[in-house]
C-alpha cells in the first residue's frame with residue numbers, strides 16, 4: 156500500500172442493477188414502473204422554459220415540497236426532498252445515526268444500508284429474518300443507535316402490519332427509526348398515521364416506482380419539523396442545489412395527478428396477483444409480495460440457470476448472490492401484462 160493510500164476513505168460501493176441500453180429488451184430487474192409518467196409530466200417537459208436553466212434552482216425546492224406536503228396533509232417543514240430516496244436516506248444516515256452504538260437493520264434487505272453505514276463509519280448489527288423471511292419485532296428491542304428497514308421489505312416484498320411497526324417505533328424512542336416506504340404504494344400499510352404521535356420517526360418515499368420517475372431522481376423524507384431541520388442543515392453543508400429545475404417541475408405534476416397514480420398502481424397490483432397464479436401453476440415458490448416485484452424460486456431449476464437463460468431471451472431480472480440464503484431466488488419486477496405474458500411463455504418452454 157502506498158503511503159497516501161492509508162489516508163483514503165476506501166469503501167465497497169453499492170452495485171445497482173444493470174441498465175442495458177438496448178430498447179427491445181424486457182426490463183424486470185430494477186423495479187421500475189412499466190407505465191409512462193402522468194400526462195401532466197409529459198406536458199410540463201414539453202413546455203419547459205429552457206431559459207430558466209441559466210439560473211440556479213430554488214435550493215429549498217419549495218413548490219415541490221409544498222405539493223408533497225399538501226398531498227400527505229402535512230406542513231411544508233415536515234418534508235425533506237432529495238435526488239431519489241438514495242440521496243435522502245444517505246442524508247438521514249449522516250444526520251441521525253451518530254451515537255456510536257450499532258444501528259439495526261435486517262440481514263436480507265436493501266443492500267445500500269450497510270454501504271452507507273460503512274461510508275459514514277456507523278456501526279451496525281444485522282438482524283436475521285425468521286424462517287419465513289419475516290422481520291422479527293423482538294430483534295429490535297435491544298439497545299441500538301437507530302433502526303432502518305423497508306416496508307414492504309426488499310427483496311422479499313413482504314409487508315409488516317402497522318401495529319407491528321408501531322411496536323418497534325414506540326419501543327425505540329431514544330433513537331431515530333426510519334421506515335423506507337419505497338414500495339408502499341403497491342399494497343402495504345404506511346406508517347404515516349404514526350408521524351403525529353412520534354417525533355423520532357422518519358418515513359422515506361420515492362417517485363421512482365409508483366410515480367414512474369426513476370430517471371428524474373426524486374425522493375423525500377417525512378418527519379417532525381425539528382428533525383427535518385437537522386437533516387436540512389446537513390444537506391446545506393453538502394450541496395445546496397440538489398433538486399434541479401426539471402425535477403422540481405415534473406415532480407409537482409406527478410404528485411398532483413392522483414387519478415393517474417391510482418390507475419397505474421392498481422394495474423400493477425392486478426398484474427402482480429395474476430403473476431402469482433402463473434408462477435404457482437409453473438411450480439415456482441414465492442413470498443407474499445405487496446411490492447411491484449416478486450421474489451421467486453423453483454424447486455427443480457436453480458436461479459443461476461434461469462437467470463442467464465432469461466437474459467438470452469432479452470428478459471432482465473435481478474439475482475443476488477449474497478446472502479447465501481437467497482442465492483436460489485430471483486427478484487422479478489412486475490411489468491405490463493404483455494411483458495409478463497412473454498416471461499411466462501418463456502418459463503412454460505423452459506420448465507417443460
Ligand code: PMP
Nearest residue numbers: 239240241265305337361363374
Ligand atoms: N429503498 C429501497 C428499498 C429500494 O429498493 C430502492 C431502489 N433501489 C431505493 C430505496 C432507492 O430508490 P430511489 O433512489 O430511486 O428513490
